[in-house]
Amino acid sequence: MAEAASLKAGPDGCALHLAVTQRFAAGFAIDASFDIDLRPGSILVFFGPSGAGKTTILRLVAGLERPDAGTIQFGDEVWCDTTRGLWQPPQSRHIGLVFQDPTLFPHLTVRRNITYGIGVRPRSDPAPSERVRPRSDPVLSVAEIERMLGIGDLGNRYPRALSGGEAQRVALARALAPDPRLLLLDEPFAALDAPARVRLRRDVRTLLQTTGTPAILVTHDRTEALAMGDTMAVVIGGRVRQVGAVDAVFGRPADAGIAAALGIDAVLPARVVASSGGVIEISVNDVRLHVAEREPVSPGDLVHACIRAEDVTIETRASGQASTRNHLDARIVSIASEGPIDRVTLDCGFAIDALITRRSREELQLAPGARVTAAIKATSVHLVPRL
Amino acid sequence: MDWSAIWLSVRLAAATTLVLLATGIPLAYWIVYSPRRWKFLVEAVVALPLVLPPTVLGFYVLIAIGPLSPVGRAYARVAGHGLPFTFEGLLIASVLYSMPFAVQPFTAEFASVDRRLLEASWSLGVSRLATFRRVVIPLSVRGLVTGIVLSFAHTLGEFGVVLMVGGNLPGVTRTVSISIYDSVQSLDYAAASRTSLLLLIVSFVILASTYSLQRSVWLKPRH
Numbered sequence: 001m002a003e004a005a006s007l008k009a010g011p012d013g014c015a016l017h018l019a020v021t022q023r024f025a026a027g028f029a030i031d032a033s034f035d036i037d038l039r040p041g042s043i044l045v046f047f048g049p050s051g052a053g054k055t056t057i058l059r060l061v062a063g064l065e066r067p068d069a070g071t072i073q074f075g076d077e078v079w080c081d082t083t084r085g086l087w088q089p090p091q092s093r094h095i096g097l098v099f100q101d102p103t104l105f106p107h108l109t110v111r112r113n114i115t116y117g118i119g120v121r122p123r124s125d126p127a128p129s130e131r132v133r134p135r136s137d138p139v140l141s142v143a144e145i146e147r148m149l150g151i152g153d154l155g156n157r158y159p160r161a162l163s164g165g166e167a168q169r170v171a172l173a174r175a176l177a178p179d180p181r182l183l184l185l186d187e188p189f190a191a192l193d194a195p196a197r198v199r200l201r202r203d204v205r206t207l208l209q210t211t212g213t214p215a216i217l218v219t220h221d222r223t224e225a226l227a228m229g230d231t232m233a234v235v236i237g238g239r240v241r242q243v244g245a246v247d248a249v250f251g252r253p254a255d256a257g258i259a260a261a262l263g264i265d266a267v268l269p270a271r272v273v274a275s276s277g278g279v280i281e282i283s284v285n286d287v288r289l290h291v292a293e294r295e296p297v298s299p300g301d302l303v304h305a306c307i308r309a310e311d312v313t314i315e316t317r318a319s320g321q322a323s324t325r326n327h328l329d330a331r332i333v334s335i336a337s338e339g340p341i342d343r344v345t346l347d348c349g350f351a352i353d354a355l356i357t358r359r360s361r362e363e364l365q366l367a368p369g370a371r372v373t374a375a376i377k378a379t380s381v382h383l384v385p386r387l
Numbered sequence: 388m389d390w391s392a393i394w395l396s397v398r399l400a401a402a403t404t405l406v407l408l409a410t411g412i413p414l415a416y417w418i419v420y421s422p423r424r425w426k427f428l429v430e431a432v433v434a435l436p437l438v439l440p441p442t443v444l445g446f447y448v449l450i451a452i453g454p455l456s457p458v459g460r461a462y463a464r465v466a467g468h469g470l471p472f473t474f475e476g477l478l479i480a481s482v483l484y485s486m487p488f489a490v491q492p493f494t495a496e497f498a499s500v501d502r503r504l505l506e507a508s509w510s511l512g513v514s515r516l517a518t519f520r521r522v523v524i525p526l527s528v529r530g531l532v533t534g535i536v537l538s539f540a541h542t543l544g545e546f547g548v549v550l551m552v553g554g555n556l557p558g559v560t561r562t563v564s565i566s567i568y569d570s571v572q573s574l575d576y577a578a579a580s581r582t583s584l585l586l587l588i589v590s591f592v593i594l595a596s597t598y599s600l601q602r603s604v605w606l607k608p609r610h
Contacts, residue, residue, distance in 0.1 A: 062506075062510055063509075063510075064506050064509070064510075089509070090506070090509040090510045091509055091510075091512050091513065091514055092512075093510075094512065095510055096510065096511075097506070097507060097510035097511075099503055099507070101503075103501065103503045103504055103507050105504060105507075105508075105522055106526065107522075107525045107526055116508070116511055116513070116521075117508075117511025117512050117513065120511065120512040120513050120517075171507075174507075174511070175510075175511075178511060178512060184510075
């Protein structure tokens with residue numbers, strides 16, 4: 001049985017199986033199913049446009065929504081099975097949950113917010129949960145979590161005296177303090193300003209890797225998905241349309257609808273080779289590209305290089321002097337007509353699309369198999385450092 | 388001044404408030420969190436005393452606890468006397484009559500607690516009941532105080548229901564408002580005026596201190 005096979009997680013990982021349907025009064029419906037292995041400290045991104053149902057699926061995983069029909073299984077624990085009438089409430093799932101807004105308990109101090117869930121064992125706590133991960137010996141103490149999140153000094157304050165970034169850090173500490181087996185993050189960075197967002201993303205990544213807690217992150221932000229995700233599930237119209245490693249999904253969208261949701265850029269996994277004088281040199285499949293430096297990276301860093309198809313130009317012979325930094329030998333793989341525009345798929349050591357007018361294509365006499373030069377300006381390559 | 392009537396009214400108001408605290412909180416909890424579609428019917432029944440003449444309510448309570456009803460007969464068999472024209476009978480009527488003054492503020496305050504706070508608490512392993520105790524109750528102090536004070540003040544001044552169910556037995560069922568009525572009937576305007584003034588001042592002080600408390604920040608920290 002293929003389903004059973006995919007549930008077999010590695011010795012450390014935990015498989016999440018979900019196959020549910022849920023109808024809502026307004027006509028919206030969730031019909032989602034996927035199996036994925038959540039490795040310790042890894043992040044699964046639910047990615048998709050607003051209103052696609054990402055948050056609802058997360059709430060189904062949390063046990064805050066009950067599906068009309070279906071099963072949810074985490075490791076060897078059945079959280080929901082409507083045919084057998086099995087249901088675990090959120091209390092016995094041992095998850096951590098962080099919303100878009102901090103939603104701290106306003107009548108409790110920061111310290112009492114963070115320790116709120118510690119030492120709480122539901123009376124009907126099922127024994128099987130112990131098999132998945134021993135909870136008696138958390139990796140990090142509360143003090144260590146506070147220190148790593150930089151909120152060690154806030155203990156006696158009340159939530160109303162915190163900035164948005166501080167409050168969200170406290171909410172994270174509160175979710176992680178009872179040592180959950182799975183952390184659920186519902187756009188937790190969306191309400192923060194850009195610098196706070198970037199810092200918190202980095203800290204969350206570090207924390208998860210330290211504790212080994214797997215996480216599910218809901219986001220509609222490509223940059224966030226690329227920076228934080230290890231695996232991703234693309235959610236469109238209440239359905240999970242594609243599941244896989246982030247590189248694999250961005251590199252090979254299963255169909256045009258998914259490609260549209262992911263955006264039109266080529267997303268190429270790359271490594272920083274050198275950086276000097278405002279120009280970064282990266283390696284994509286051993287092909288070197290020059291990139292204008294927008295944010296600091298160091299040699300050895302792993303990045304995603306994003307290139308829009310309209311920023312790729314095609315030359316039939318190497319031009320002499322031009323400001324364009326990247327000239328790559330390429331072979332035309334295919335040409336697809338999109339009205340007056342043609343989409344030319346090139347292989348230049350990695351796959352990339354170029355959008356050109358039909359007239360250009362005719363003047364340059366481009367055809368599949370032809371050898372050309374792909375030109376990409378250094379300023380047209382956007383790097384997303386991987387956290 | 389009719390001190391025995393005043394003392395009786397205070398005892399009745401205190402007992403009514405205690406009973407309403409014990410029954411009103413679970414009832415309000417059920418109204419707010421129950422998924423039942425027909426709960427609007429319960430809400431309507433709870434609100435009835437707001438619009439019903441006290442005599443109508445009193446009449447039905449009198450019938451329900453009297454020797455004509457199985458409940459009344461059963462009580463009489465156990466206690467050795469009937470419920471009408473006793474303090475206990477008066478208490479039952481008062482609880483029903485003041486029910487909306489407790490349950491409605493409780494309900495409004497429970498419903499105003501951000502649902503995501505409850506979800507955060509549940510996800511941290513805290514049961515629904517413990518979440519209610521640790522999150523909803525502390526965040527509903529204003530509504531609870533309002534309900535308590537209104538129940539107390541409302542019971543202190545009730546007249547029609549008392550007259551129907553309790554009659555006018557000194558020290559047993561003759562409350563302040565009945566005593567004032569008696570004074571006026573016997574043309575003792577001076578006594579009526581003293582007792583009325585006392586009731587007016589007490590009621591005003593209670594309400595004024597409640598509203599001033601509600602203004603202060605410590606009751607419910609806001610963001």
